[in-house]
Amino acid sequence: MLLEEYKDLADYCVREARRLGAEYAEARIHGGTGTGFLLKNGEPQPPVIDDSFGIAARVIVGGAMGFSATNLLSKERVKDLTARTLKLAKSSSLLVKERIGMDDSKTVKRKVRVAEKEPVEGADPNWLKSVLLEIDSRVVKLESRADGVKIPNRIMVASAGAEEKYIVTSDGAKLESRVPRFHYFGILTALKGGDTAQRMIQQGESGGLEIVKRIDLVDLVETEARSLIRVLREAEKTPTGIMDVVLGPELSGIAAHESVGHPQEADRILGREGAQAGESYLSKDSLGTKVGSEEANVSDDPTIPHSNGYSLVDDEGVASKKRRLIVDGKISEFLQNRSTASILGVRNNGSSRSSGFDREPIIRMSNTFVEPGDYATTEELLKEVKEGVYLKSFTEWNIDDKRLNQRYTGLEAYRIKDGETTGLVKAPVLEITTPVLWGSVRGRSKRLEFEAASCGKGTRCRASPSGLGGQTPCWEPSGSWAVARRLAKLMAPDESNKFGVGVAKRLGADETILITVIANERMARFANSSITVTKNVNESGQVVFLAKGGRRIIGSSSNPQRASLERFIELLYKSMMSLPKDAGYVALPPRGRTYKPSGTHDRKLDRAEGLLSGYVKEAIDSAEAAGARRTAGSLEARVTSHHIVSSTGTLGSDTSSKVLLNIRAFTDKDASGHGLSCSATTRGFRPGPAGTTAGSHSKRMRNARQLPEEGTFQILMSPTVAANLLSLVGEFCSAFAVEAGTSYLLGKMGKKVASEGLDLTDHGKKEGCLQARTFDDEGQPTRSTKLIEGGVLRSFLHNLSTAKRSKTNTTGNAGLIEPGLGTWRSEAGIPVTKRCSLR
Amino acid sequence: MEVGSGDSGYEEMLAEMKRGLILTSNWYTRFKNYRTGEFSTVPRDGTYLVESGEVRAPIKGIRISDSLERMFSSIRLLSKDREWVEWWEVETPVLCPWVLVDGVTVTKAYGDGAPPAG
Numbered sequence A: 001m002l003l004e005e006y007k008d009l010a011d012y013c014v015r016e017a018r019r020l021g022a023e024y025a026e027a028r029i030h031g032g033t034g035t036g037f038l039l040k041n042g043e044p045q046p047p048v049i050d051d052s053f054g055i056a057a058r059v060i061v062g063g064a065m066g067f068s069a070t071n072l073l074s075k076e077r078v079k080d081l082t083a084r085t086l087k088l089a090k091s092s093s094l095l096v097k098e099r100i101g102m103d104d105s106k107t108v109k110r111k112v113r114v115a116e117k118e119p120v121e122g123a124d125p126n127w128l129k130s131v132l133l134e135i136d137s138r139v140v141k142l143e144s145r146a147d148g149v150k151i152p153n154r155i156m157v158a159s160a161g162a163e164e165k166y167i168v169t170s171d172g173a174k175l176e177s178r179v180p181r182f183h184y185f186g187i188l189t190a191l192k193g194g195d196t197a198q199r200m201i202q203q204g205e206s207g208g209l210e211i212v213k214r215i216d217l218v219d220l221v222e223t224e225a226r227s228l229i230r231v232l233r234e235a236e237k238t239p240t241g242i243m244d245v246v247l248g249p250e251l252s253g254i255a256a257h258e259s260v261g262h263p264q265e266a267d268r269i270l271g272r273e274g275a276q277a278g279e280s281y282l283s284k285d286s287l288g289t290k291v292g293s294e295e296a297n298v299s300d301d302p303t304i305p306h307s308n309g310y311s312l313v314d315d316e317g318v319a320s321k322k323r324r325l326i327v328d329g330k331i332s333e334f335l336q337n338r339s340t341a342s343i344l345g346v347r348n349n350g351s352s353r354s355s356g357f358d359r360e361p362i363i364r365m366s367n368t369f370v371e372p373g374d375y376a377t378t379e380e381l382l383k384e385v386k387e388g389v390y391l392k393s394f395t396e397w398n399i400d401d402k403r404l405n406q407r408y409t410g411l412e413a414y415r416i417k418d419g420e421t422t423g424l425v426k427a428p429v430l431e432i433t434t435p436v437l438w439g440s441v442r443g444r445s446k447r448l449e450f451e452a453a454s455c456g457k458g459t460r461c462r463a464s465p466s467g468l469g470g471q472t473p474c475w476e477p478s479g480s481w482a483v484a485r486r487l488a489k490l491m492a493p494d495e496s497n498k499f500g501v502g503v504a505k506r507l508g509a510d511e512t513i514l515i516t517v518i519a520n521e522r523m524a525r526f527a528n529s530s531i532t533v534t535k536n537v538n539e540s541g542q543v544v545f546l547a548k549g550g551r552r553i554i555g556s557s558s559n560p561q562r563a564s565l566e567r568f569i570e571l572l573y574k575s576m577m578s579l580p581k582d583a584g585y586v587a588l589p590p591r592g593r594t595y596k597p598s599g600t601h602d603r604k605l606d607r608a609e610g611l612l613s614g615y616v617k618e619a620i621d622s623a624e625a626a627g628a629r630r631t632a633g634s635l636e637a638r639v640t641s642h643h644i645v646s647s648t649g650t651l652g653s654d655t656s657s658k659v660l661l662n663i664r665a666f667t668d669k670d671a672s673g674h675g676l677s678c679s680a681t682t683r684g685f686r687p688g689p690a691g692t693t694a695g696s697h698s699k700r701m702r703n704a705r706q707l708p709e710e711g712t713f714q715i716l717m718s719p720t721v722a723a724n725l726l727s728l729v730g731e732f733c734s735a736f737a738v739e740a741g742t743s744y745l746l747g748k749m750g751k752k753v754a755s756e757g758l759d760l761t762d763h764g765k766k767e768g769c770l771q772a773r774t775f776d777d778e779g780q781p782t783r784s785t786k787l788i789e790g791g792v793l794r795s796f797l798h799n800l801s802t803a804k805r806s807k808t809n810t811t812g813n814a815g816l817i818e819p820g821l822g823t824w825r826s827e828a829g830i831p832v833t834k835r836c837s838l839r
Numbered sequence B: 001m002e003v004g005s006g007d008s009g010y011e012e013m014l015a016e017m018k019r020g021l022i023l024t025s026n027w028y029t030r031f032k033n034y035r036t037g038e039f040s041t042v043p044r045d046g047t048y049l050v051e052s053g054e055v056r057a058p059i060k061g062i063r064i065s066d067s068l069e070r071m072f073s074s075i076r077l078l079s080k081d082r083e084w085v086e087w088w089e090v091e092t093p094v095l096c097p098w099v100l101v102d103g104v105t106v107t108k109a110y111g112d113g114a115p116p117a118g
Helices: A004-019 A075-091 A125-145 A217-234 A249-264 A338-344 A378-383 A434-439 A479-487 A493-507 A562-577 A603-607 A609-625 A687-700 A719-732 A735-739 A800-805 A831-835 B010-015 B068-072
Strands: A024-040 A048-061 A064-070 A109-113 A150-169 A174-192 A195-206 A244-247 A298-300 A323-327 A368-370 A387-391 A394-399 A405-410 A413-417 A420-424 A429-433 A454-457 A462-465 A511-527 A530-548 A551-557 A594-599 A630-646 A651-668 A671-679 A711-717 A760-763 A784-789 B019-023 B026-033 B038-043 B047-051 B054-060 B062-067 B075-087 B090-108
Touching: A004 A024, A004 A048, A004 A075, A004 A150, A024 A125, A048 A075, A048 A562, A064 A075, A075 A530, A075 A609, A125 A150, A125 A217, A150 A217, A174 A217, A195 A217, A195 A394, A195 B026, A217 A420, A244 A249, A244 A378, A249 A298, A249 A323, A249 A368, A249 A394, A249 A405, A249 A434, A378 A420, A387 A405, A394 B038, A405 A434, A405 B038, A429 A434, A493 A511, A493 A530, A493 A562, A493 A630, A493 A651, A511 A609, A530 A562, A530 A609, A551 A562, A603 A609, A603 A630, A603 A651, A609 A630, A609 A651, A609 A671, A609 A687, A630 A687, A651 A687, A651 B075, A671 A687, A671 B075, A711 A719, A719 A735, A719 A760, A719 A784, A719 B026, A719 B038, A719 B068, A719 B075, A719 B090, A735 A800, B010 B075, B010 B090, B062 B068, B068 B090
Parallel strands: A048 A551, A064 A530, A109 A174, A244 A387, A594 A651, A711 B019
Antiparallel strands: A024 A048, A024 A150, A048 A064, A150 A174, A174 A195, A298 A323, A298 A368, A387 A413, A394 A405, A394 B026, A405 A429, A413 A420, A454 A462, A511 A530, A511 A630, A530 A551, A630 A651, A651 A671, A711 B090, A760 A784, B019 B047, B026 B038, B038 B062, B047 B054, B062 B090, B075 B090
């Protein structure tokens, strides 16, 4: 058993926590390995192999909760982690006004192993590539019969891996689980003249690689591409007004997720997500309340075989079950964990899950859907409509944080006249309140289909398999690495990097880069002006880049030990050598650089535990003095160091710090205010004024009213709002996004793209920056790059590969696949996906 | 990332507004099409209607719908003061001023938000 070697560490952690006085203790070994492959406009990119494993400990002592996590898996580290977790909880106890406890849910001892016909273990990157190339060629072939419509921009990602967990609690739970998954994500951009249409496709299930055939993935994407072409060729002006709509499974699924599942999460209802994912239009007294018509029936069920949100036991060791959220229009139950069930005095339904070892378990949806009804087919439903619109797929969507005001923009959508579809319509927008939407349901078909999705929740938002299915990167460990991890000694970052470069050289690699990232994060979260959890996450990860004979591969590992790293690099090298030459390969500059250790970080933040409670108290007191009745938020202190060694002689390290406060104040359900303080050092950190800002807005927002009428307005955006939109402008400056055709700035270099007054600059290491790096992931020096100057687009963000293709110089913004803002995207992640997760 | 500062004070920007809205926070920005930059986003927390330079009333239940290029091609004023922003909705830290833009489409949802009777 792959988790076998770790179990005793988790068991020890719980015993030790109890010995030290914890009322409740829980330990979770969590992680896996997996392989991902990306195709950009038909061109294969280097494959990525990930390995992430660690332990999380959660304790309750004196009614206060502590959470810690690390990937440094040794008995000494776990002993230290356990003691620190209790200390963290105790340190916050003075600010715990609402004592935290677990209900008396029956915990279970169980092994869950999802069957695979074709195991995901060691999924061959070449096989993933061949699946994507087949899909891509089918899409391209459609162009010949598309009447001038082209699909020049095609991003496709295939990933396969397994998520593994071992969970033990002080009240008897023991869960061992392994859930393999396959996932596909794609963006197709179609063009005709000046018109464009774009389709995002997510598909995934739990199981082995047979999923590709089971869901007919190749045919499915081809069908979507065909629809996209039709939308661009045929869609006509959409009718407007109040009319009947028929929602296909994709639309009813997203609506069920956003406006039923989320507002019925008990932690939101109790205010615990107030400053992040938001609260709910419902209250704890809403059970039995009518919120829809008799036909409104919505459920969430983690036990559906093959589903992407599959889970038989939750992360608190409680059996998961189907939850009937709305039955015949009435609220039937909320999604609960042990803590919320204890507060509300109701039965727990096992909805607690975490998205990785470094995240605490919180209430999450699994597979959320409208229950099948009486109509045999969609056509039968359409017959009920005299005049209306059938929304089959959607593009843009969002909803307010109380889950009342939602919008879905249709992509494939048809006009309905006298019970039949009469033709495609262009981008109809359904913008509607939750009670009116669910109060208007007249019928449901028997057809039930699931889409994959990812859902973000929690502080440092992390996607989790959820909603209409879902996906996370989910990886499977090799047994031999697992053994090695515990037996070997930890290495210092530079030693580890040099060792890795040596291993790769011995194997025969032409080029190697090793980057070690060490992050120490402390956090206090609060809700209802009371600390809900204090956290410490200590992680050490390595990014490995190998090249040989024009082939490339990238690895990301959380194994800092010698034997584990050696195994990992051997696996990477073997996988790389099975690949053909990579057309996008660009050699590293022959002579490396030396970067002197630079440290602009605030050393006070190295040991921030003692500061957290004081800062939180200052923020809460200031908000209440300004008029707030309650507050919610998070305070984070992070110190991150990067260490690089390359085969070309590059050597360097740097360390940066930051402290971030996010506070939201409330005077009633509709009256809230927001405050932030973000600083690289404690010197510039101002929790009090941030609390005052939040508190005073919450007071001024009392008796807020609806806008008299829609229209065009002048908008004065605070820095918080403007930063959201302008950081997205920065992301669209990534040369990768431009090459992929997923940037509105494509073809606009040197042209005016904003008002004359707008200057936008990306800084690698400017003094005071919250994200300072001296070198990027290719070992190139970072710099300041003017992206927009006087409203004119001046530069994109480049790494060595994109710079060569654009006949320019790198801007020092590698990410090894994609250049990113502030060089932070070191995990070779797929950036487009983070702009489209559910919330 | 750094956005260049302007030369206006907050009061000056407010005085410049004939019919507008002050937004202090937002979330859930999503794109209809990355290629066109068309998006919508949902304001939350302090949101105020402004008429003739005067703050008239707190407002709830609205949505901003625009394209990034059109919106930032309609900047009227930028503030002198700037703040660092990094939080749930801003992953890349940005040093950013207040920004006043013209002609932004604002919508609201169908229905008053009250649960149906019965």
